[in-house]
Amino acid sequence: MNGFLFSDESAGIACRTLSTYPRDSMGEKVICDAFRVKKRGGIVSMVLCDGCNWGTRSRDAAQMASKYFINSISDETALSSLKNTNDMQIILKKALLESHKAISSAQNPGEPTWNAGTTTLIGGYLFKIQKLDKWGFLFISVGDCKAFHWDSKTYQVIDITSGNRASISNPSDPGGRIGPYMGDEPDLRNMNFYFKECNHDDLIMMVTDGVYDNMDPEHYGWNPNEIECGVSCDNWSKLDSGIAHKIKEYFLSQKMASIISTTNKTSMDVAYAIAQNSVNVTTLTRDWMEANPSQTEPKDYKLFPGKMDHTTCIVVKIKDTGKEKKLLEIQSNSSNIDRSPSILLNLKDPRLDPTKNESLSMRLMKPLSARKEEVEKSLKQSRVSKMLNSFQLKKSDSPTKPSESKLSKISVSKSKKEPLV
Numbered sequence: 136m137n138g139f140l141f142s143d144e145s146a147g148i149a150c151r152t153l154s155t156y157p158r159d160s161m162g163e164k165v166i167c168d169a170f171r172v173k174k175r176g177g178i179v180s181m182v183l184c185d186g187c188n189w190g191t192r193s194r195d196a197a198q199m200a201s202k203y204f205i206n207s208i209s210d211e212t213a214l215s216s217l218k219n220t221n222d223m224q225i226i227l228k229k230a231l232l233e234s235h236k237a238i239s240s241a242q243n244p245g246e247p248t249w250n251a252g253t254t255t256l257i258g259g260y261l262f263k264i265q266k267l268d269k270w271g272f273l274f275i276s277v278g279d280c281k282a283f284h285w286d287s288k289t290y291q292v293i294d295i296t297s298g299n300r301a302s303i304s305n306p307s308d309p310g311g312r313i314g315p316y317m318g319d320e321p322d323l324r325n326m327n328f329y330f331k332e333c334n335h336d337d338l339i340m341m342v343t344d345g346v347y348d349n350m351d352p353e354h355y356g357w358n359p360n361e362i363e364c365g366v367s368c369d370n371w372s373k374l375d376s377g378i379a380h381k382i383k384e385y386f387l388s389q390k391m392a393s394i395i396s397t398t399n400k401t402s403m404d405v406a407y408a409i410a411q412n413s414v415n416v417t418t419l420t421r422d423w424m425e426a427n428p429s430q431t432e433p434k435d436y437k438l439f440p441g442k443m444d445h446t447t448c449i450v451v452k453i454k455d456t457g458k459e460k461k462l463l464e465i466q467s468n469s470s471n472i473d474r475s476p477s478i479l480l481n482l483k484d485p486r487l488d489p490t491k492n493e494s495l496s497m498r499l500m501k502p503l504s505a506r507k508e509e510v511e512k513s514l515k516q517s518r519v520s521k522m523l524n525s526f527q528l529k530k531s532d533s534p535t536k537p538s539e540s541k542l543s544k545i546s547v548s549k550s551k552k553e554p555l556v
Contacts, residue, residue: 141466142403146174147452149402151410152467155345155417155443157424161189167254168343168447169197171205171466178217179451180209182258183280185343187312196252196314199241200234201467204258207233220273223260224328227275231256235313235321253314253322255280257296257341261333261451270333270453274341277311277326281347283388284331285338285395285405292392294384295331301380309344337453338395338405345446349413350390351383356437362386406450417441 142149156162167186182204186193207230238251255278264271282295310325359366364382368374398404420439433439
């Protein structure tokens with residue numbers, strides 16, 4: 136199974152991306168997931184995109200969106216302007232708009248805008264909260280990518296993005312996307328902000344649906360009455376959708392916590408293990424498809440469990456590594472999984488099968504120039520900005536969550552002796 140594992144353990148960051156599709160298939164050749172992570176001055180900026188559908192248009196949309204989003208939220212002007220979570224929300228909204236406009240304007244002259252691809256997006260900041268020995272994770276999401284938090288004290292996992300697909304009955308509908316969806320406009324139905332308060336040694340994980348679809352009991356071929364959930368129903372379709380969602384959400388959190396418990400809790404081990412679960416679950420389906428390439432994919436989950444897909448996991452272990460002067464950037468490959476990424480340092484993880492072409496990679500790059508004026512100008516010209524302003528922050532359901540009034544006052548911790556950037 137081809138794949139890449141990018142890691143910098145000193146910063147506590149690791150990302151793994153791979154395809155669980157059969158060899159020589161379109162899904163294996165063109166990877167439509169894209170991620171980018173940057174860390175400087177104690178702030179981690181990250182984004183994960185999952186191009187909608189297949190092919191080069193979806194891949195290009197995801198790559199374009201991840202590039203423009205990370206550049207917008209992590210440039211010198213953006214980082215130096217961060218004082219509280221209100222500032223962060225403004226920057227994240229602008230970055231989402233810029234990413235949408237970049238996709239829409241990337242077509243060749245004469246080509247219709249709707250010919251561009253679309254993508255889901257989840258991205259934001261992990262930062263130290265001023266005057267508190269705690270961290271905050273604030274992010275924006277549109278579509279069906281998810282974020283999870285692992286508590287280093289309780290060993291429990293919660294879905295920070297709980298409910299972002301609860302009202303969607305069509306499994307092929309991500310709930311939202313950027314890029315031209317209705318005319319030139321994006322689909323912002325489930326766009327929202329999320330916040331989670333975290334502690335030292337906790338883990339933050341952002342994943343595409345290729346990860347969590349393979350932690351779904353229905354995709355294991357299990358009926359509701361076959362798992363310990365107190366329900367006697369023998370078919371998911373007969374179960375109330377709200378109850379089914381709660382059962383699956385609980386199962387997902389327990390499954391992810393179980394996977395993490397088998398690791399040594401480093402970001403690299405966790406990223407590897409979470410993505411590897413998707414590889415393992417889909418093995419029978421993938422092997423059957425490779426042996427029967429002219430046949431359609433079987434849908435009997437009892438005989439052929441799991442859902443093949445592009446699979447990406449970003450893991451950040453919360454740790455205070457000081458105010459680094461260099462800017463660390465970790466990013467996915469720009470085209471497909473078989474092409475080696477442009478890197479300065481390329482390492483082999485001895486625990487990985489060398490025949491599977493997996494590697495550890497990282498890049499150190501200088502910060503990109505600010506584009507604040509350009510973004511503000513585009514905001515004034517776009518109808519999308521009015522839609523973006525209608526969404527409010529959604530906090531994860533946690534006993535330690537701050538109140539609404541307290542949240543607006545949360546400040547970003549910066550060193551007085553050394554500027555953030």
